[in-house]
Amino acid sequence: MKYIYLLSCLLISTVVFSQKTEKILSPDKNLEVTFTLNKGIPNYSINYKGKQILEDSPLGFITNSGDFSKDINFVKATKGEVNKQYNQVKIKQSNIEYKANTLKVTLQNGDEKEMAILFQVSDNDVAFRYELSKWGDTRTCIIKKETTGYKFPSVTTSFLSSMMNPMSGFARTAPSYESGYVVDASMESNTSKEGYVFPGLFRIGDHGWALISETGVNSQYCASHLSAYSNGVYTVTYPNEKENDGFGSVGAQIGLPGVTPWRTVTVGETLEPIVETTIPFDVVEPLYKPSQEYKYGRGTWSWIVWQDNSMNYEDQVKYIDLAAAMNYEYILIDAWWDERIGYEKMESLIKYANAKGVDVFLWYNSNGAANDAFMTPLNKMNTAIARKEEMKWLKKVGVKGLKVDFFGGDKQETMRLYEDILSDANDYGLMIIFHGTTLPRGWEKMYPNYVGSEAVLASEMLIFSQDVREKEAYYASLHPFIRNAVGSMEFGGVLLNKYLNKGNSKGQKRLTTDAFQLATAVLFQNPVQMFALTPNNLNDVPDFELDFMKEVPTIWDETKFIDGYPGKYSVIARRHGNKWYVAAVNAEDKAKKIKLKLPMLKGQTLIMYNDNKNRETYQSNVDVSKKGELSITIQPKGGFVLTK
Structure with a gap:
């Protein structure tokens, strides 16, 4: 009897504490990802051309239905390939061929609930996500946190931008991804309490470079960022509970079966693969069809240099004339247009622009209750009823796009608002630019009418x-x-005034x-650039610059x-x-x-x-x-x- 008991303990010990290793190579065999399960803890590491990019780094997540970061058992592993071609004119390359090898590791936690980790490894990119099964009669779960991490070799330096403190900044609209960068900093100095925004760039000594980010975030998940450097690791971190004035969950509620967004790591000996990567778009798919063919191009906007005082009919005519003189497709008419020009006069202004061959983007405040942003139009984009009524008018008068501002949060609640605005706008043939916003995460491909985000110190x-x-x-x-x-x-740049104001003299x-x-x-x-040119540039800038x-x-x-x-x-x-x-x-x-x-x-x-x-x-x-x-x-x- 004692022998049987001892044998059972040994068998259990073998299952729980055995080492399991699975490897996958890129098609060119230069990039290697190794998955390990050691004493019930899942990890992964990355090597490029034999040099360590990531050391053993943690995987997993914790839900309201169980812990998937420890006491994990191996079930099976399957390998495959992805080979696809697609066209996407809104990004850095229009025709893309994506080839990757895949490894899907199916695991089981201590409660015998299954999940899988899917790795896709192309020549310079690693993408992975978690795939959750349906657990018996359970059809939904809350992912409270991820233990996903990145452990770089000690020689690594960082190029990071801090996450902004929630409910800080102008009208308590932060975070809006508008912090500066510290470059070539030691990892030990990365102590920001709020962590760091995606993407993050790292130089691994003489080994090469790595860019880490995420993609595929939609209404079914929250957006994430990097933690401060702690115990040798950066981890994926969910939004601060204080965002959106404390409203909304900081985790993600998903239906089962379901998947998480993709975590991506782009690596190279030089910066070439970093600049040229298309991985944010390679692993996502369009979420709906475009209602029409959207036209991209250049535009003018008065607010950037002439500011709020330019929000009047006469100054907007000057900027329409500037757009026409430059052969630009658009003008962006910014905040306060509803109060200072009005809906009726806006219709005549749009007709004037169209007669000059210029189409119109209009600015909107996204806010309803998330922060204190007060500029108008307000309370037009935050609810479905108001939004659709407004968009019906926008389509009728010939507006082609919107700039929607002041989101200030990464919670799933806000991701739903982004997606709702985009989806409704597509129904009315409207393109969308976001400002005061989060990083776009594959959205150029996911949302056909999406045409850019600020998410930068612009x-x-x-x-x-x-x-x-x-x-x-x-x-x-x-x-x-x-x-x-x-x-x-969407930076809104090319300022050719010597002085950045209307007078251009001091x-x-x-x-x-x-x-x-x-x-x-x-x-x-x-794909749509609102340049910061001013009407006076037609006379005070050299012709060859204007021609360019x-x-x-x-x-x-x-x-x-x-x-x-x-x-x-x-x-x-x-x-x-x-x-x-x-x-x-x-x-x-x-x-x-x-x-x-x-x-x-x-x-x-x-x-x-x-x-x-x-x-x-x-x-x-x-x-x-x-x-x-x-x-x-x-x-x-x-x-x-x-x-x-």
Whole structure:
């Protein structure tokens, strides 16, 4: 009898405490993900070309129906492949082929409830998510927290932006992903109480680079961010309970069977895979069909420089005329239009714009009860009844899109509002831009009428903050490697006024060059760009700069990393049709001479927009060698653009 009891204990011990390892390689066999189950604890690690990117990092989650982070038993593992092609004109590349190997590990917790972890590994990207089974008669659960983590080697440095304190900032609208970045910082210094926003960039010594983020967040989940660095690990963290003035759950309520969003890790020896990744879109699918074909392009908007006082009929006419003179597709009419212009006069203003070949975006406040944002139109987007009634009018008068502002939270409650606005807007043929907002997480593909989000320390802060003006070039050099690498970024830039106000004669002086500003039109990617030009620029800006701005596209067929280091300088190439644009900015205080490798432009004569030593922008022709090489000097806080 004692023998049988002892044998049973040994068998149980074998099941619970055995080591289980499963490995999966990328199609090119350079990227390896290893899943391990050790003493009931699930972990994963990542190697690239034999070098450690992530050490054993925790997996799992905790629900109201059980714990899936410990006391886990292995059930089975299956492997497969994904091979698909798709078209997406709103992102950095229009035609994408996605190939990945898959590993699905099915596990069981101590209560004999099953879940699975699905890994998809392409040549430079790892994506994984949790898949929950139906547990008996249980058809719903609350995921309270994830234990998913990222353990980098000790040599790693970080490039991170802090999560904003909830219910802080203007009208208690934070968090809105509008903090600055600290670059090349030690992990030990990453002690922000609120954690850090996605995406996060990491340099793993001489091993390479990693960009971590999430994608596929919709109304069925909350958005997440990174914790502070603790006990050697960053973990996936759910929203602070104080967001939305304390209303709404901080976890996620999902139906069973159900899935979580994807966690993504993009790796490379250089920054090339980081800049060029399409993983946020590779693993998601459209949630509905477009009600019509949406048109992307460029626009003007008065508020960014002329501010609230410009919200009158006469000034909006001037900006419509500016858009028409620049051959732009749109004008954005910002806050207070309902009170200061009115619905009736807005209809005539839209007719005027349309007669000039310009279509209209209108601004709306998203708020109803989440924060103290007070600008109008208010209480038009936060409920289905008011929203549909408003959108019916918008469609009738010919409005083409909306900019919806002031969300300030990542709870599932807010994710539902994003999705409801997008879905209803599609029914009425309206495109949507979000401001005061969270990071877009695969939304360009998921929502056909979605055309961009702010979620960055954007152009408005250049107007309001001397510190941001001084750091403009610094932040610009970061965005292609971090924020804009994973989603469209509606920055609202290209400020050609010398002073960032209506008079353009004194006050907030712009500290970057005109060539820098032209470069950001290419460097920052968003399918609808509301540029910060002003009517006076038609007379006080050189014609060659205006000609460039009349021609620059906003949608791209291909994006290439050329050179750069985040926080110092960046050089990016984008192709529209057969035409390449190469754009660069220099964040440093000294001129930088670089030798570019441009194989796609070898032997060609290009137009160059650059700055001289006096920081004056000029246009000239340059020849790329037959080897595809070109040496260029970028002035401090300057930039350049090359094109045909």
